[in-house]
Structure formats: C-alpha cells, structure tokens
Amino acid sequence: MRISSVTMFEQSTASMNRQQSDFLKVSQQLASGRRVVNPSDDPQAASRAVGVDQSISITEQYRDSRISARNSVAQTESVLNSVKDVVIRAKELLIQASSDTLSSEDRESAASELKGVYETLIGQANATDGNGRYLFGGYKDNAPPFAKNAEGSVEYNGDANSREQQVDASRLMPVTENGKTIFQSVPSSASYVAKASPGNEGNVTFSGPNVNDVTHDDYGQGFTIKFNVDPGIEPDSDDSTYTVIGSEGEAITPDGETGTGPFDYTGDGQQLSFGGISITLKGDPADGDEISMARPGTTESPADLFKTLEAAIGVLDNPAETDAEKAALRNTLNSSMRELDNALDNVLTVRASAGARLNELDVIDAVGSNRMMNYTQTLSDLVDLDYVEAISEYSLRQVGMQAAQKTFVDVKGLSLFNYM
Structure with a gap:
C-alpha cells in the first residue's frame, strides 16, 4: 500500500492541530478556573449550572430586599421608641397637673409644655424614611399622613394598609405601620x-x-x-x-x-x-x-392619641374656678390619663411587633446564607476545575503536542531527494 507524501503531511498536520486544541482547552480551564468553559465541554453540567446560577441570583435579590426591609423596620422601631417617650412625658405632665396644690398659672405652664409634646408627636407621626416617603401613611406615602384641619384638630389622611416587601420566596413582610394602627388604635386588653x-x-x-x-x-x-x-x-x-x-x-x-x-x-x-x-x-x-x-x-369611644392630648390641653388652658369647672378638669385629666395608658400599651405592642420582624429578618438572613452556601457548593461541583487533575492533564497535553510537532518535523524531512 502506497502512502503519498501529501497524506503523511495531512495526517501529521491533523495530529498536531488536535494536540494543540486539547492543549488550548486545558490552558483555558486553568486560566478561568472552570472545568466547563463552553457548554459543549459538559452539556448536562452546563444546563444544571444555569439553573443554579438563577437560584443564586434570586437569593441575592432577596438578600438586597432584606437590607431595604431592615432599614425600614429599624426606622419604624426607632420612631416608635420616640413616640413611647413622648406618651410617657405627656402622662407625667397630666399627673403633675392633676395635683390640687397647683394654681391655674401652674396648669397653664403644664399646658404649654404639653403643647410642645403634642407638636413633637405630630412630627414623629409624619416621619419619613431615607427616600422621603412617609413611614406611617400606608400606601399614601407621598404626603404627610397627619395634618391639622380647619378646627386645629389633627386628622389622619393615610390609609389602613402597611407597605410590604418580599424578603424571601415565601415571606411577604410588612416593613412599615400605618398611622391608624399606631395613633388611633388600642390593644384588645385596653381598659374601659x-x-x-x-x-x-x-x-x-x-x-x-x-x-x-x-x-x-x-x-x-x-x-x-x-x-x-x-x-x-x-x-x-x-x-x-x-x-x-x-x-x-x-x-x-x-x-x-x-x-x-x-x-x-x-x-x-x-x-x-x-x-x-x-x-x-x-x-x-x-x-x-x-x-x-x-x-x-x-x-x-374611638381611640385617638391626638384628640386625647387636645382635650387635656384645652382643659388645662382654661382656669378652673367653680366646683363644676374643677370637677370637669379632674374628670378630663382622669380620662386622658387612662387613654394615654391604653395608647402607650398600643405603641409598645406595635414596637414589639417591629422588633420581632427585625429578629425574623436575622433568621431569614441566616437561612439565606446557608442556602447561598449550598448553591455555591453545587455550582462549584458542576463547573469548577480540579487543579491537580488539570495540571496533570496540562503536562500530558504539552508532551503530546511536542511529540506531534517533532513527528511533523521528522516526516517533513523525509524525501528521496536527500539520497540522490
């Protein structure tokens, strides 16, 4: 069987190209650190890796969502803590004002401080988050939820909803509270x-x-x-x-x-x-x-923290001289103090709910971190490179390519003209 010089050249070239291709493939794997550089390297692993990549991306999105949710809930909890302090101070002022030893001027002084507490409470009720949205307006977060009407009384202009955020695949979490829940509600155990x-x-x-x-x-x-x-x-x-x-x-x-x-x-x-x-x-x-x-x-007996303070301020601003006026003063202060107690219990309940959600976010974060670790390990098993095996393969392919090149040089030098 005769083998032409052209055939020998073509076979030598094909062998050398194949060795170069295998060597280049191993080189790319070492450079990228991945076993599956192209889908054709392992179609099944590449297909599974796409699904795992999507799961990792979704988990990262939920993680970012939890960061935003934690900021909103933490701001809500912080404002509620301030509201608690305001209600406690208002109760202290009413206790002082209910003393029989105080004169009308002393009660007017207490009313003046109570007005400052009242305005502070309005400011807290109209608190905003870092994006300029009002925390306690529900979905109506582009305008102050609490505003004074023509009579000077505070009214709630928000809705009864609470903004929610998806913090995990199966958890839609409220990240704010509406003002009605905080300032116009009482716990179920509230006293008469x-x-x-x-x-x-x-x-x-x-x-x-x-x-x-x-x-x-x-x-x-x-x-x-x-x-x-x-x-x-x-x-x-x-x-x-x-x-x-x-x-x-x-x-x-x-x-x-x-x-x-x-x-x-x-x-x-x-x-x-x-x-x-x-x-x-x-x-x-x-x-x-x-x-x-x-x-x-x-x-x-509708609950309204602002109207409670308005009633107390109104009675303290008016001098109590007759027995009937003194009785009206004492009765109004007694009612207001009972309502402040109920309001304080409600604020503490809502604040406890916000704290519980912060703890829940920590738990969901821990679960998300474990899930991310599992996804990363699975993806690594599918596409990441075993460097020990790859370096051995690299050395083998290098030797194979050098042998192919040497063979091509030897074949190229074979000619009858060398013996003529």
Whole structure:
C-alpha cells in the first residue's frame, strides 16, 4: 500500500492541530478556573449550572430586599421608641397637673409644655424614611399622613394598609405601620374609659372604671350613668337617684341593687358595680348630668392619641374656678390619663411587633446564607476545575503536542531527494 507524501503531511498536520486544541482547552480551564468553559465541554453540567446560577441570583435579590426591609423596620422601631417617650412625658405632665396644690398659672405652664409634646408627636407621626416617603401613611406615602384641619384638630389622611416587601420566596413582610394602627388604635386588653358629659353642671368626679368580671353577661358594651336630682331638694339628699343605661338603651341593674336608687356621694365616695366593671363616684350631681363608659376603640369611644392630648390641653388652658369647672378638669385629666395608658400599651405592642420582624429578618438572613452556601457548593461541583487533575492533564497535553510537532518535523524531512 502506497502512502503519498501529501497524506503523511495531512495526517501529521491533523495530529498536531488536535494536540494543540486539547492543549488550548486545558490552558483555558486553568486560566478561568472552570472545568466547563463552553457548554459543549459538559452539556448536562452546563444546563444544571444555569439553573443554579438563577437560584443564586434570586437569593441575592432577596438578600438586597432584606437590607431595604431592615432599614425600614429599624426606622419604624426607632420612631416608635420616640413616640413611647413622648406618651410617657405627656402622662407625667397630666399627673403633675392633676395635683390640687397647683394654681391655674401652674396648669397653664403644664399646658404649654404639653403643647410642645403634642407638636413633637405630630412630627414623629409624619416621619419619613431615607427616600422621603412617609413611614406611617400606608400606601399614601407621598404626603404627610397627619395634618391639622380647619378646627386645629389633627386628622389622619393615610390609609389602613402597611407597605410590604418580599424578603424571601415565601415571606411577604410588612416593613412599615400605618398611622391608624399606631395613633388611633388600642390593644384588645385596653381598659374601659369613663368620660363626663361636657354639659354637666354638678361636681361629681369619678375614678376608674375597673374591670371586675369579663364573663359578665353585660360586659363589653358601653354604659351611661344618668343622674336625676329634684331641683327643690337639698344637696346630698337621699332623693338623688341614678340610672345605668346600656349601649342598646336598656336599663342595667347594678350589682346588689334592685334598680335605680339613691346615692351618698359625700366622704370617700360610693362605688357602683355593673356589667362586670365598677366605678367610684364622689361629689354632688346636678339633674341630667351624665357619665359614660365604653371600651376604647369602639364607636362609642374611638381611640385617638391626638384628640386625647387636645382635650387635656384645652382643659388645662382654661382656669378652673367653680366646683363644676374643677370637677370637669379632674374628670378630663382622669380620662386622658387612662387613654394615654391604653395608647402607650398600643405603641409598645406595635414596637414589639417591629422588633420581632427585625429578629425574623436575622433568621431569614441566616437561612439565606446557608442556602447561598449550598448553591455555591453545587455550582462549584458542576463547573469548577480540579487543579491537580488539570495540571496533570496540562503536562500530558504539552508532551503530546511536542511529540506531534517533532513527528511533523521528522516526516517533513523525509524525501528521496536527500539520497540522490
């Protein structure tokens, strides 16, 4: 069988090109640190690597989302901490103002400081995040959620939603709170609040009410104590009577009573118990005076931290000279302090929720880090290079290419003309 010189040259060239290609492939692997440089190197591994790469990208996006969510929740928690301090200071001022030793001027001074607390609270309620969006406006975050109306009272202009952010594949987390939840809500365990009617002409004051029995059949509804005093009788007369009316207009029989009955409001006062609650009254009522009681957050007693402060400021700004005015002052301060207690409990509850979400973000971060580590290891197993094996292969391919080159040189030198 005759083999032409052309055939030998072509085979030698093909062998040398093949060795160069294999050598170049190993060189690229060593330079890139990857076993699969092109999909053709390992189609199955390359296909799986695309899926793992996508999972890594999604995990990184969730990680960035958690950073943004943590900033928003941390800002919310910080503002709520400031709100807590403001409410505590307001309560301290009301306690001071309720002292009988203070003069009208002293109470006006307390009212002046309370106005500053009130304005500070408005500022906190209209706090913004780092992007200029209002924290407590819900989805209406492009305008201040709390603003004064024409009467000078603060109104909420946001919505009842909370902005949410996807922080993991299965977790959509609220990153802010709406102002209604913070400043116009109370916890479910909030105590009853009593309020004297603005038109009362007597000097009856109250303390409480206190909850005695939450299982009482009438517990949970609102109550109104109406006083009936014959204008022709002397004060403290046994002919002064009262009636307790439920929220549906029915008469409520107080515990231990057979119906409406006389009262002795002098001395240390008299305690009334009905509907699972009790209230202590002291002083002389006028005919038609009323004291109402309701659970806060209901239509009968809507919760509003700003209106609570507005009522306290209003009563402290007006000098209390008559017995009726002094009773109105004490009753309003008592109601306001009870409402501040409920508001403080609510703020602490919402703040605790924000703190819990910060802790949850830490847990999700730890899970995400473990997931990212697993993805990275899987991707490394699929496409990363084994340097020990690659260097051995590199040396082998280098020797093979040198042998092919030497063979080509030897074949090229074979010619009959060398022997002529």
